[in-house]
Amino acid sequence: MRTSRHVERRSFLKAAGASLATVGLTAAGCGGTSGSAGGGPVTIRYAWWGADDRAKRINESIALFEKKYPKIKVKTDFQPYLDFWKKFNTQAAGGNPPDVIQNAVTFLRKYAARNVLLDLRPQVEAGNLSTDNFRSGLEKFAEIDGKLLGLPVGSNSMGYIIDEKLYDKAGVTPEPGWTWDEWYAGMRKIKSRTGVAGDSGPxxxxxxxxxxxxxxxxxxxxxxxxxxxxxxxxxxxxxxxxxxxxxxFTSPKRADQVKPKSATAAGLSAGEFTWDNFTVRYAAEGKSSYGIAPIPTTDGKKTGQYLGSLMLSGTARTKHPKEVATFIDFMVHDPEVGRIMGYDRGVLSTTEQFEAFEPTDRVSKQIAAYETRIAETGVLEPITPHPAxxxxxxxxxxxxxxxxxxxxxxxxxxxxxxxxxxxxxxxxxx
Structure with a gap:
């Protein structure tokens, strides 16, 4: 069983690599020298967005880091998504951003153009940070004009989350390669046979x-x-x-009334488009069973999918680039961190962590199987650049x-x- 699992995972890595080998973006950033040349203890600040469960996992991972590197202390801060970026904008404008942030492709060019992000390439060259053992292509996800502005902690792709009980009741079975016409026909059947809207409205x-x-x-x-x-x-x-x-599609007024719960988890629709790693929220919020269906297509083949990623970036004003690099390296490579974080931020990005995490719950197994399937079928394409x-x-x-x-x-x-x-x-x- 163990051998079979590893063969499946290696197959996923190989397939994903073939699709992602050309991933890359373009812009600028800068760096500095470490403020800990004398070997004294330093404190770095790490900020991210998320909820309490993510904070618990990250704090547990940081405790491991501080045990291994007792001369580096990590001060943490987390906010909901929108509040995080409002606060970070203020900090960056004031010249006092955190040393390390959780980042996303949407913001790379914006902050690269403002020289907010640290070029990690010198730290790779100095041996303080490794870009080895990433699922092929992901290590280039935040590469901009030859500068490395982050490293991914996980990957995700768009999926179609469905209420499996409603789909079963309506007799609709999504299959890889199904078309948009078949998707609409399925939704009409669901609406007719269950009285529930087919989709929350994409x-x-x-x-x-x-x-x-x-x-x-x-x-x-x-x-x-x-x-x-x-x-x-x-x-x-x-x-x-x-x-x-x-x-x-679900009534927007009704969908608004159940927020922050999603319309599908609230039973107002049979499905909705979102990132595959968000599947975990449906099991927590809803009363049905939920699955990840294939993306409908125009021609039965091309889905337009790619692997997205959250990443860790350093900021250019840090006084401790070496310690920042050491921290990022630990958080993306350490196997125990992979076991702690699981798929909270997507399917783990390095082979050390990918191999270390043994999915036991149904949702994590679904996410892993979904990303393995789309990688093996060869539908993944390079992500298109996100401009400032x-x-x-x-x-x-x-x-x-x-x-x-x-x-x-x-x-x-x-x-x-x-x-x-x-x-x-x-x-x-x-």
């Missing part, structure tokens, strides 16, 4: 629309702007409003799609406002 999810675009040979972002037109988005949002009014200002654009997309769904704006009006705000965001971050 119109406000930027990464869902990115998949749709990538299946058509486009993408949400190019290196310096948007990769689609106003007419593209008007057609998409007009179609979404039709499905909201027909009841095929992408975070502002994503926020505008969510807000304006929500306003439209609540009949506060027509699709055309919402699209016009979105393109205006996107242009302003890109100009401000150029």
């Amino acid at each position: 119109h406000s999810i930027m990464y869902y629309y990115d998949l749709r675009l990538r299946q058509q040979g486009k993408a949400f972002f190019t290196e310096d702007g948007l990769g689609f037109t106003e007419s593209d988005l008007t057609a998409e949002w007009t179609e979404a409003m039709k499905h909201i009014r027909s009841g095929l 200002g992408a975070d502002v654009v994503e926020s505008a997309f969510l807000r304006l799609a929500t306003e439209m769904s609540l009949d506060k704006a027509s699709p055309g009006e919402a699209v016009e406002k979105f393109f205006t705000e996107a242009k302003t965001a890109f100009t401000a971050n150029a």
